[in-house]
Each structure stands twice: as C-alpha cells, then as structure tokens.
Amino acid sequence: MSLQFVVDGLLTGSMIGLGAIGVTLTYSILRFSNFAHGDFMAWGTYATLAVVGAIGATFGKVAPIAPFSFGWPLIVALVVGMAFTALLALLLDKVLFSRLRSQGQAIIVVMASFGASMALRSLLEFTFTSRPTYFSRAIQIAMPVGFGIRITPDQIALLLLTAVLVLGVHLLMTRTQTGRSMQALSQNAALARVVGIDVGSVVRVTWVIGGALACVAGVMIGILVQIRPFMGFDMLLPMFAAAILGGIGSIPGAVLGGLIIGLAEAGAVQLIGAEWRAAVSFIILMAVLFVRPIGVFGVRER
Amino acid sequence: MDLLGYGAFFLTTALIFSLVTLGLNLQWGLTGLFNVGLAGFVAIGAYTSALLTTPDDAVRLGGFGLPILVGWLGAMVVGGIAAALTGMATLRLRSDYLAITTFGVAVVVQLVALNAQKLTGGPFGIGFIPRPFGSLAETPLLFNLSNLAVVSVVTLIAYLALEHLSRSPWGRVLKALREDERAAISLGKSARFYRVQAFAVGGAIMALAGALQAHFTGFIAPDNYLPILTFQVWVMLIVGGSGSNLGAVIGSVLVWAIWAGSGTLTSILFPPEQQARAAALQIAAIGVMLCVILLIRPNGLLGDRLRRPRFGKRAKVATAKSISPS
Numbered sequence: 246m247s248l249q250f251v252v253d254g255l256l257t258g259s260m261i262g263l264g265a266i267g268v269t270l271t272y273s274i275l276r277f278s279n280f281a282h283g284d285f286m287a288w289g290t291y292a293t294l295a296v297v298g299a300i301g302a303t304f305g306k307v308a309p310i311a312p313f314s315f316g317w318p319l320i321v322a323l324v325v326g327m328a329f330t331a332l333l334a335l336l337l338d339k340v341l342f343s344r345l346r347s348q349g350q351a352i353i354v355v356m357a358s359f360g361a362s363m364a365l366r367s368l369l370e371f372t373f374t375s376r377p378t379y380f381s382r383a384i385q386i387a388m389p390v391g392f393g394i395r396i397t398p399d400q401i402a403l404l405l406l407t408a409v410l411v412l413g414v415h416l417l418m419t420r421t422q423t424g425r426s427m428q429a430l431s432q433n434a435a436l437a438r439v440v441g442i443d444v445g446s447v448v449r450v451t452w453v454i455g456g457a458l459a460c461v462a463g464v465m466i467g468i469l470v471q472i473r474p475f476m477g478f479d480m481l482l483p484m485f486a487a488a489i490l491g492g493i494g495s496i497p498g499a500v501l502g503g504l505i506i507g508l509a510e511a512g513a514v515q516l517i518g519a520e521w522r523a524a525v526s527f528i529i530l531m532a533v534l535f536v537r538p539i540g541v542f543g544v545r546e547r
Numbered sequence: 548m549d550l551l552g553y554g555a556f557f558l559t560t561a562l563i564f565s566l567v568t569l570g571l572n573l574q575w576g577l578t579g580l581f582n583v584g585l586a587g588f589v590a591i592g593a594y595t596s597a598l599l600t601t602p603d604d605a606v607r608l609g610g611f612g613l614p615i616l617v618g619w620l621g622a623m624v625v626g627g628i629a630a631a632l633t634g635m636a637t638l639r640l641r642s643d644y645l646a647i648t649t650f651g652v653a654v655v656v657q658l659v660a661l662n663a664q665k666l667t668g669g670p671f672g673i674g675f676i677p678r679p680f681g682s683l684a685e686t687p688l689l690f691n692l693s694n695l696a697v698v699s700v701v702t703l704i705a706y707l708a709l710e711h712l713s714r715s716p717w718g719r720v721l722k723a724l725r726e727d728e729r730a731a732i733s734l735g736k737s738a739r740f741y742r743v744q745a746f747a748v749g750g751a752i753m754a755l756a757g758a759l760q761a762h763f764t765g766f767i768a769p770d771n772y773l774p775i776l777t778f779q780v781w782v783m784l785i786v787g788g789s790g791s792n793l794g795a796v797i798g799s800v801l802v803w804a805i806w807a808g809s810g811t812l813t814s815i816l817f818p819p820e821q822q823a824r825a826a827a828l829q830i831a832a833i834g835v836m837l838c839v840i841l842l843i844r845p846n847g848l849l850g851d852r853l854r855r856p857r858f859g860k861r862a863k864v865a866t867a868k869s870i871s872p873s
Contacts, residue, residue, distance in 0.1 A: 272643070277643065278643040278646060278647055280583070280646075280650075341838055341842070344842060345841060345842065348845070351642070351643075352579070352581050352642050352643075352646075353841060353845065355581060355643060355646055356581070356781065356785075356837075356841065357837075357838050357841050357842075359583055359778070359781070359837075360778070360781075360782075360834045360835075360837035360838045360841070361834065361838055362834075363774075363775075363778050363830060363831070363833070363834035363837075364830075364831045364832075364833075364834025364835050364838070365831075365834075367827040367828065367829075367830035367831035367834065368827070368828075368831045370823075370824070370827035371824050371827040371828045371831060374823065374824060375823065375827075478774075481650070482647075482650060482651050482654050485647045485650075485651075486647075486651075489644070489647070520658070520661070520662045521658065521662060523654055523655075523658055524654075524655050524658055526651070527651040527652075527654060527655050530647070530648065530651055531636060531648070531651075534636050534637060534640065534644060534648065535636060538640050538644070
C-alpha cells in the first residue's frame with residue numbers, strides 16, 4: 246500500500262470538510278439538515294465556470310500562472326461564484342425555508358430542502374446537460390515529495406486555501422461578535438433572543454458562510470475531478486457523516502470529520518476498490534450513531 | 548382496445564406506487580418518521596423476490612425458482628428487517644438522523660445493486676423474473692388486465708389492513724407519539740419500540756411494492772431505484788395528504804397521471820436529442836411543485852393534520868395547543 250492515499254485522502258477530506266462546515270452550521274443554528282447543500286456546491290461550481298467562460302470571451306486567452314493549471318480568471322471567478330452561491334442560499338431561505346421555519350415543524354423544512362435539491366439539480370442538468378466538463382484539460386506533472394508520494398502544484402494550492410479558509414471561519418466563530426452570536430443562537434435560541442441577538446442577521450451570516458464554502462468545495466472538485474450536475478448530491482452523504490462525526494455545530498469537528506472520511510475513502514479505494522467508495526461514509530456514520538452519536542466535539546443536547 | 552390496455556398498464560403502475568406511498572404514510576403520516584431512502588427499501592424487495600423466484604443462473608448467486616408468493620413474502624421479511632435495523636440505529640436520536648441514515652441506506656443499496664455482480668447482476672440487472680399470468684403475455688390486453696387485478700387485490704388488502712391498524716390501539720399509540728411524545732411516554736408507551744415497529748412494517752410494504760413491480764415488468768436494474776423514485780413517492784404522499792391512506796392512493800394515481808402525461812407531452816414536443824433535458828425540466832417542475840404545496844397547502848388533498856380549525860370549540864383547543872411550546 247503506497248502512501249499516496251494520504252494526499253488523496255487529505256484532498257477529498259478538504260472538499261468534504263469545507264462542505265460539512267455549511268451543513269453543521271445550518272444544522273446547529275437553523276436546526277435542520279439541509280439536503281440542498283450539495284446542490285449549492287454544484288451551482289457555485291457552474292457559476293464559477295460560467296464566469297471563467299465570460300472572462301475568457303472578453304479578455305481572450307489568459308495564460309495560467311506559472312506552476313498551476315489556472316490563471317487569474319479562475320481566482321476572480323471563484324470570488325464571484327462564492328458571492329453568487331451565498332446569494333442563492335439567501336434567496337432559497339427567503340422564499341422557502343424561512344417561511345416553513347416560521348410554521349415550526351423542523352422536519353417539513355428538511356423535506357422542502359429535499360424538494361429544492363431535486364429542482365436545483367435538475368435545472369443544472371437542463372441548462373448544462375449531464376455531460377461532465379472541466380475547468381482545464383491541461384495535465385499537470387505531479388512532483389515526488391518522498392515516501393512514494395506525488396503531488397501537483399494545484400493540489401498544494403488547494404490544500405493551503407482550505408487551511409486558510411478553515412482558520413478564517415474558526416477565528417470568525419470564536420473571536421468576533423457575529424461568531425459569538427452564532428454560537429449563542431445554536432446553544433440556546435430562546436435565551437439568545439432574550440439578550441437581544443439579531444436572529445435575522447445571524448441566519449444570513451450562516452447562509453453566506455455555508456454557501457461560499459460550498460462553492461469553494463465545489464470548485465475544488467471541479468479542478469481536481471470533474472464538473473457534473475450530480476457532483477454535489479454525491480457529496481451529501483460524506484458531508485453529513487463528517488458533520489455528525491465531528492459533532493454537530495463544531496467547525497473544527499466538521500473539518501476533522503471530513504479529513505477522517507476522506508482518508509478512509511482513499512484507503513478503501515486502494516484496499517477494496519473505487520466502486521465501494523461511497524459505502525465508507527455510511528459505515529462511519531452508522532458506527533458514530535451507535536457508539537457516540539454526539540460526535541467527537543459534540544455537546545449533549547439539552 | 549389499445550387505450551384499455553394502456554389504461555390497465557397505467558393503473559397497475561399507479562397502484563404499485565400507491566402501495567409504496569401507503570408504506571410511507573405509515574412511517575411519516577402516522578408516525579412522523581422521515582424516510583428519504585425509500586427507493587432503497589423498494590429495491591431490497593425487488594431484488595429479494597427476484598433472487599428467490601428466478602430460475603437458476605450460473606453467473607450469479609441463486610435463482611432459487613421458488614413460487615412468486617414466496618418471493619413476495621421473502622421481500623417483505625427482508626425489507627422489514629432492513630427497516631427495523633435502520634430504525635433501531637437512529638430512532639433514539641433526533642429525527643434528522645433518521646433522514647440522513649435512510650438516505651445512506653439508499654446510497655448503499657444502490658452501490659450493492661451496481662457492484663455486487665454475483666448477487667444482483669450488476670448494472671445489467673436481473674431478467675427472466677417470472678410474471679404472474681406470464682402465459683397470457685401473447686394477448687397484452689388480457690395480461691395487463693389480469694396483472695391489474697392482482698395488484699389491485701394486493702393494494703386493497705394493504706389498504707384495509709393499514710386502515711384497521713391506524714384505528715387499532717396500536718395505531719392510536721403511534722398518533723399519540725406523533726402529536727405529543729411526552730404525554731404518550733408518560734402513559735407508559737415506549738416511543739422507540741413502537742416507532743421501530745411502524746418503520747419496519749412500512750419498510751415491508753415498500754419492499755412488497757418493489758417485488759410486485761419486479762414481477763410485473765419481469766426485469767429489474769439499479770436504475771429503477773434512483774433518488775428520483777423516493778422523490779416521486781414523497782410528492783404523491785404530500786399531494787394526497789399525509790396521514791390519510793385514501794389520500795395516499797389518490798395522490799399516487801394523480802401524481803403518476805401528471806408525471807406520465809407530462810412525460811408523453813415532452814416526448815411529443817421535444818426532438819429526441821433534447822429528451823434528456825426536457826426530462827430534467829420535468830423533474831425540476833415537480834420539485835418546485837413539492838415546495839409550493841408545502842408552502843400553501845401542507846395538508847394535501849385529504850390530510851388529517853388540520854392543526855388549526857378556525858371556528859368552533861376545537862379551534863380554542865387547537866390554538867391553545869399551538870401556543871404552548873412543543
């Protein structure tokens with residue numbers, strides 16, 4: 246067994262972890278599991294792809310930045326895509342989730358997210374067809390870094406980006422007033438209202454963070470694997486499993502959960518075969534539910 | 548004659564769907580258990596029955612050549628056990644965990660169907676599943692009508708049994724648990740035990756529906772059990788009104804009529820190379836429909852969850868209930 250699975254696992258884990266942050270935040274603050282989260286990923290990726298195309302059409306062909314497969318257009322497009330995905334999440338909350346939330350039945354919101362997920366994904370399939378596309382078809386040479394591990398410049402850049410984003414969100418949650426309000430709301434909604442926390446703005450921040458990170462995770466998949474309308478839906482189970490494994494509401498937990506599942510998947514691909522990859526997150530999920538349902542960093546519900 | 552034959556075919560499919568919807572109604576409508584992986588339980592039933600009844604096949608396990616009825620029973624047993632295990636793992640936790648787990652069950656069943664070639668025939672599926680009245684296959688009309696009769700009888704039995712169950716003390720406990728868990732527990736009812744039972748029976752009914760479908764078409768493949776199936780059945784239940792068995796049946800026939808009708812329409816209106824896109828648009832439209840119904844008419848056509856009657860004595864009671872924190 247070569248150690249290459251460590252790099253593959255960390256990359257998959259980063260994608261899962263970034264997505265799981267959004268899942269865990271919506272779960273702990275809005276109190277429902279959002280089945281449309283995977284489709285935020287896919288929409289963000291296609292939006293980024295569209296912006297890359299638009300930039301290419303206006304400025305002509307842009308040479309990629311030296312060791313990477315992408316140039317400045319992708320970086321600009323990613324920022325636009327993140328904003329777009331955040332807006333999409335806010336819009337969906339406004340027209341659908343917030344209204345159902347006010348009716349007070351949490352599980353109805355879950356069902357609505359399931360319906361929205363189906364609609365969003367099918368709209369992508371309608372617009373872009375189900376054929377996979379790519380940000381770049383260039384092939385990168387992977388550099389050996391010892392221990393039989395090889396890594397491409399793109400992969401290094403994306404791992405660093407993940408680390409920066411996770412650190413940023415963690416600091417936001419622990420060091421700013423907004424973050425503390427979010428934690429307060431997730432721990433005790435009624436009490437948070439009593440001390441005058443603006444619930445509406447906390448909800449908006451939650452969607453913005455979740456949507457923007459989902460877009461980044463999607464673009465990572467787009468750069469390293471491929472872009473398909475189902476790309477986000479297929480990530481749903483690993484993301485939920487990561488959020489539960491790490492403990493609902495915990496950002497470091499979600500990322501750690503994502504990395505564990507990513508590594509386990511990569512290991513399983515080497516040992517058993519790629520076709521059983523999707524079962525890994527289910528097995529981990531069941532194990533967590535039986536052994537420690539509150540997850541690694543979770544707190545017992547009151 | 549053609550029209551009659553098609554009508555029988557259409558109704559047979561619609562009634563098989565309504566059987567799945569009845570199972571879901573027991574889980575969700577009556578007990579409040581959220582199953583987003585029901586396609587997995589339908590698939591379990593279809594594959595179990597196919598394995599038990601097909602003639603011996605050299606390239607995969609089994610083909611035991613047993614009678615069709617044994618296949619159906621086997622499907623119900625295996626589907627029920629699978630649902631019970633799922634329930635036992637998650638029903639002591641928050642309801643969302645059940646949703647996520649059932650979603651995972653569907654993913655794993657799909658994986659097994661695709662990859663465990665020895666068991667399920669892989670992507671090519673299982674063929675030569677014996678069909679009831681298969682000898683009549685030369686006269687499609689007679690074949691369709693006799694199949695319709697079989698499926699109608701099974702659906703009717705399931706319907707009557709479920710109606711009886713929901714009025715029985717057992718069904719009343721389930722309703723009590725759905726409406727006010729704490730009160731029900733304080734009366735000495737074990738919430739988890741009853742819920743696991745309801746989830747298992749619902750899963751068994753779904754598996755039976757999968758088996759019926761398998762024996763009706765004679766061929767199954769993993770593609771029949773994609774998440775879209777789960778989604779269709781949910782729309783059927785929500786349109787018909789969760790909690791009502793009659794609503795489940797009517798909703799299924801109605802939504803299947805809309806689905807099949809719009810499918811025919813898109814196949815006429817769009818050129819062949821645009822068919823896949825048109826189908827995607829169809830799914831998107833149904834997805835929006837589900838959300839709109841949830842927003843404006845969450846009780847569906849015949850739902851029994853009228854929480855807030857506007858007038859009369861019940862109104863006061865209901866309002867008092869809705870104000871008090873749940």
